[in-house]
Amino acid sequence: MSEVFLKDALVTLKESGVRITPQRHAILEFLISSEQHPTADEIYKALEADFPNMSVATVYNNLRVFRNAGLVKELTYGDSSSRFDFVTHDHYHIICDVCGRIVDFHHPGLEEVEHLASHVTGFKVNSHRLEVYGTCPECAS
Amino acid sequence: MSEVFLKDALVTLKESGVRITPQRHAILEFLISSEQHPTADEIYKALEADFPNMSVATVYNNLRVFRNAGLVKELTYGDSSSRFDFVTHDHYHIICDVCGRIVDFHHPGLEEVEHLASHVTGFKVNSHRLEVYGTCPECAS
DNA sequence: TAAACTAATTATAATGATTATAAAGAAGTA
DNA sequence: TACTTCTTTATAATCATTATAATTAGTTTA
Numbered sequence: 001m002s003e004v005f006l007k008d009a010l011v012t013l014k015e016s017g018v019r020i021t022p023q024r025h026a027i028l029e030f031l032i033s034s035e036q037h038p039t040a041d042e043i044y045k046a047l048e049a050d051f052p053n054m055s056v057a058t059v060y061n062n063l064r065v066f067r068n069a070g071l072v073k074e075l076t077y078g079d080s081s082s083r084f085d086f087v088t089h090d091h092y093h094i095i096c097d098v099c100g101r102i103v104d105f106h107h108p109g110l111e112e113v114e115h116l117a118s119h120v121t122g123f124k125v126n127s128h129r130l131e132v133y134g135t136c137p138e139c140a141s
Numbered sequence: 142m143s144e145v146f147l148k149d150a151l152v153t154l155k156e157s158g159v160r161i162t163p164q165r166h167a168i169l170e171f172l173i174s175s176e177q178h179p180t181a182d183e184i185y186k187a188l189e190a191d192f193p194n195m196s197v198a199t200v201y202n203n204l205r206v207f208r209n210a211g212l213v214k215e216l217t218y219g220d221s222s223s224r225f226d227f228v229t230h231d232h233y234h235i236i237c238d239v240c241g242r243i244v245d246f247h248h249p250g251l252e253e254v255e256h257l258a259s260h261v262t263g264f265k266v267n268s269h270r271l272e273v274y275g276t277c278p279e280c281a282s
Numbered sequence: 283t284a285a286a287c288t289a290a291t292t293a294t295a296a297t298g299a300t301t302a303t304a305a306a307g308a309a310g311t312a
Numbered sequence: 313t314a315c316t317t318c319t320t321t322a323t324a325a326t327c328a329t330t331a332t333a334a335t336t337a338g339t340t341t342a
Contacts, residue, residue, distance in 0.1 A: 094258050094264050
């Protein structure tokens with residue numbers, strides 16, 4: 001399953017003229033396999049063993065490359081550092097107020113909200129962002 | 142109208158044992174009158190004339206105090222600095238991808254989404270966050 | 283009202299995430 | 313193989329935010 005995502009991602013990159021380097025391959029692979037929405041630093045640390053000489057800048061640079069290619073979404077919450085999420089299909093996030101864990105969930109798109117917003121404000125709507133906050137089962141017990 | 146908001150806010154603060162200083166008064170007043178969702182630095186600069194000796198730390202400290210009191214919401218987007226929004230009644234934001242302008246709009250709460258999220262993930266839901274992105278009428282023309 | 287207690291402000295330094303820069307290295311191409 | 317261009321690395325710079333310590337100012341109570 002995740003193999004397919006990786007292959008598709010590599011094709012997407014190649015088509016937009018981006019070179020596939022071992023570092024890029026590894027960052028993508030880690031992002032896809034990770035269910036944890038990691039920060040740039042977490043990615044950096046996770047790949048330290050395989051790439052002892054890799055620079056943090058490489059991680060940031062490539063996350064930006066992936067984001068521009070539409071492969072990765074950057075999630076910004078109140079805390080200090082961004083988290084990165086490999087884009088598979090549309091899903092929303094629910095975030096635990098206690099431990100910060102981010103869990104995916106699916107919900108039909110909110111077109112009606114987009115329509116209303118467009119109607120009221122006169123904006124031409126492109127997209128929306130929705131997050132739900134609460135307490136995860138582990139922290140609740 | 143905004144006078145009422147200010148008075149209510151001051152009462153709320155007093156009730157939670159927070160002292161009303163001239164700086165706090167000014168920051169609140171500016172936040173309420175502003176339709177621009179300012180950054181901490183914008184608040185600091187706006188009050189520079191009236192409070193030449195005020196420290197940036199004071200702005201940050203008090204924004205945190207207001208946030209803890211539930212008077213102010215912190216908005217974090219991709220860009221570097223947070224924006225702060227005085228809480229009146231529930232409303233959502235639509236953000237222009239071109240110029241970054243943030244406009245308020247109202248929409249009935251999305252309880253059904255919260256319910257579904259809770260059901261699927263087992264979380265105890267507290268709140269949610271929704272933002273719509275697009276192009277504002279000015280930038281579209 | 284004035285002393286006393288405590289919280290708030292100020293000035294400054296520190297932190298920490300992210301970005302910029304320049305040199306070295308590697309991928310793709312003729 | 314030599315060339316061009318993109319990528320990585322190492323490091324320094326930037327910038328928002330927070331921590332610290334000393335000073336100042338609200339608030340309380342006698």
